[in-house]
Amino acid sequence: MEKRAFFSNKILPYALLLPQLAITVIFFYLPASQAVWQSFLLEDAFGLSSEFVGFENYRHLFAQPEYYRAMMTTVIFSSSVAILSLACSLLLATQADKQLRGGEGLKTLLIWPYAVAPVIAGVLWIFMFHPTLGTLSHPIKALGIDWNPMLNATHAMILLVLSATWKQISYNFLFFLAGLQAIPKSVIEAAAIDGSGPLRRFWTIIFPLLSPTTFFLIVVNIVYVFFDTFGIIDAVTGGGPAGRTTTLVYKVYADGRLGGDLGGSAAQSVILMIIVIALTAIQFRYVERRVQY
């Protein structure tokens, strides 16, 4: 249903829109266009002067092996987090949908991690898995594993994936649960009478009907891992050891803020922006085509 408000005053609607528009312009369009402009500039080490260099920053960027490594890291990190968090939350949602006793309380608890700030989440996981101080590190070491996310890149990545997944499960869970509850109960019952067991029912009826939700979440999760995990990475590994957990977004920060290469950092931001715009475009295409049953 279309809802429309009518204003007799010509200025009022614009005045009401202004705060939101101002925020969008100041905090999104302005920095974004600044980044685009910056990506064509080369600044001296002290930030006193800059000159226009065209695509030089981009050329330099694509000549760096570190950039491709960061790309690979991002792909591994984002696909692991997306797959793991989607699988876990789907499992939790199907169980919660069965409406077990105390289900409401459990649902609320499952949503809590989403309210935790990324940095706090990172610190929380470091407390648990720090090689010498972590409460869970000792049991792991007792199993004979030389657990050290500070030195071992694989361990560091596992720790990052776990903490990022843990935070994202809540969000996915909510959407999956809503998706499950939107499936008419009688469809499931009809399938039960049609002789399909719970597992077969899940794969032939429930999962296909959830596919629009799943696709939406895949895109949202990838965007999440690309950007919102910055806090977690910064708190848990700081991109280390030896840059092995530096993702694309962390590299923007590392090169720009820590390395002082504003032009190169801006060029990376622009590439990231393009990736996300492309992802969103694909999502809208797909969702529009497939969401209506």
Add this chain to the structure above:
Amino acid sequence: MAGVTLDTVKKVYAGNVEAVKGVSLGIDDGSFCVLVGPSGCGKSTLLRMIAGLETISGGAVKIGNRVVNEVEPSDRDIAMVFQNYALYPHMSVYDNMAYGLKNRGTPKPEIEKRVKEAARILAIEPFLDRKPRQLSGGQRQRVAMGRAIVRKPQVFLFDEPLSNLDAKLRVQMRVEIKRLQRALGVTSIYVTHDQVEAMTLSDKLVVMSGGQIEQVGTPAEVYRRPETRFVATFIGSPPMNILPGKVEGPGRVSIGDQMITVTDMKDGLTPGSAIEVGLRPEDVQAGTAGASTLTMDVDFVEELGATQLFHGKVAGAAFVVQASTGQIPADASHLALSIDPANVHLFDPQTTKRLGRI
């Protein structure tokens, strides 16, 4: 094929709410049984227990000679048509009908043969490749029926299958369901709150109220001789008039200061005791030709085209008379009504049970 037997079947929900209070019922092989009653009377719950979608709290459900209380829905050899059709939205019409057969490992050529056959019977052959959302309500209903018949089950279960259709389509589908059931000869149990559907479809009509059976019989039996006041007022449209009366003697009751004679009256009722007198609006004639008469004050008239409904009062109680148009002048303010003693139903005001000859 098989009949269905219910033996004191009970459903108790959490909090000790009894939805079905010990229902016993035998449904013959190949017959069409309709469960009718107002919403919340337990008819759908009963059907869902037969289907295996609800657990059975007490008693036994038998399909054929097998007690199925603990049997999974898929192993009961039943098919069900749901109110909202419950088609699988992501599958084509063909796949919707084939799904149950595929799950049972039916060979592909056999599936194709059966689906094509069902589609032919239901006239949905042109839509086999379509998705349910591309179909109209009536077509979806047919697909739902097709999904039921391809399986060749022992029992068909229908849960208010026509209530989502518009009035015209409902009448059409009603006839088709009846024809299909006759042709296939499969035992069918049909739940509805619509008494016209109930009357027209059933071989055996089961009227339910408050989780219990009020009456079982053929539609004619239930209409002609309702066993309780509930059945009397539930079956028949417009509903039966109920007037407060008094026992005057064998075969005689009074309504206010008017006396009428009754054929079907229990012996030995105490003269002077209160009694409820039921008269169907269509059983009352204008005029004074009958064995007894009543006078009625008319308030207003409803036009139904072929018939007219006269609303008014007899001895202070609301009363409706149905008459063919033109039989009674529409501007009449008083009516003399002729009563056939054979058409008077008597009920106990306390137990609401029929007070007729046994």
